[in-house]
Amino acid sequence: MQSKDIEHALAVTTESLDLASRIGAERCVTLIRELAPGFKPYRQVDGVADFIERLQVA
Structure with a gap:
């Protein structure tokens, strides 16, 4: 996979985690984790690396 693909996946996944955390959707947070x-x-x-660390505490 190219770096840009990973960067895009990271952006989308980070946005999803932010939203799921904000609305209290624990099942979604688990899926993202x-x-x-x-x-x-x-x-x-x-x-x-920062995102992986964030997932560990999410």
Whole structure:
């Protein structure tokens, strides 16, 4: 996957997490958290490592 694809996926997933957290949709937060392993190979892409850490505390 290209870096731009990962950056786009990260942006969409971050926005989804923000919304789900804001409205208290725990099931959605759980589903988003399950996406974390897919991002791990791309930790070198800006923002991915921070996002994975954020998911661990979400």
